Amino acid sequence: MQTQRSPFGQFDIRRYVDIFWKRKFFVIVPAVLVIGATVFYVSYRVPPSYRAYALIMFQEKPRFVRSVEGYIVEERDQRRLGAIRTRIYSQEFLDKVITSMGMNNDPEVRSRAERMKKDFPDVSLEELVTRILASRLRRMISVKGERGNPDIFRIEVVAPDPDFAARLANTVADLFVEERRTAQMQSLRAASDFAVEQL
Missing domain, CATH: 1.20.5 (Single alpha-helices involved in coiled-coils or other helix-helix interfaces)
Known part of the structure; x- marks a missing residue:
């Protein structure tokens, strides 16, 4: 054969x-x-990549009856994680991160923004710089839920410099916690003012 x-x-x-x-x-x-x-x-x-992360506990008081809670916990957790991602990836939040870390003084980014200025004459140089940096940060940062504990989520950063990755993860976590604390204080003040008005 x-x-x-x-x-x-x-x-x-x-x-x-x-x-x-x-x-x-x-x-x-x-x-x-x-x-x-x-x-x-x-x-x-290919430059090496370093990973750093920060864990944040995020608890909300339940606003519904216990018997119903079991059915909608997973959906609530997914919505909450989506809201956290949306906030962290927002331009306003990333502007705070950029300012806090002093990233807007990077000469390479500024020269790139100056080249882009020709195509976007109505946009200020500072705004172009923050848009470039925010776009970079969105690629570096990921927000994930922790398995087994829906009240904990992870802010993970992948960057070519290990020190920068750690600083960025910590800065994002600190600013997020600070924002949440401020929002809770404002909510408490509003509730207190309402209670005083009712008396």
């Missing part, structure tokens, strides 16, 4: 296997060289 008839004569599979086996280095050596060159390129040309 090794030999098959073809219109051009005999076809011997063993013969082609022997030819390939004798010239195997013509296939193996280039494959090894390509793999080696790829590994070299990736290890020396």
Whole structure:
């Protein structure tokens, strides 16, 4: 069965296997060289990435009856996580992060903003700088829920510099906690004022 008839004569599979086996280095050596060159390129040309994260506990008082809570907890947690992501990725919040970390003085970003200014003459240079930086931050920051505990979420940062990654994760967490505390204080004041008015 090794030999098959073809219109051009005999076809011997063993013969082609022997030819390939004798010239195997013509296939193996280039494959090894390509793999080696790829590994070299990736290890020396692609910058390393460092991951840092901060955990935040976020508890809300339940506003519904206990018996109903079991049915809508998961949906509530997903909505809450979505609201947290929306807030952290918002331009207003990222502007605070940029200012707090002093990122708007980066000369590379400023020169890029100056080049973009020609295309956007109505937008100020400072606004272009913050838009560029906010876009970068959105790619670096991710917000995830912690498995097993819906009251804890993780702010994760991936950046080429480990110190920057840690500082950014901590800054985002600190600013978010500060915002929540301020919002809670305002809510308490409003409730207190309402109670006083009712008396």
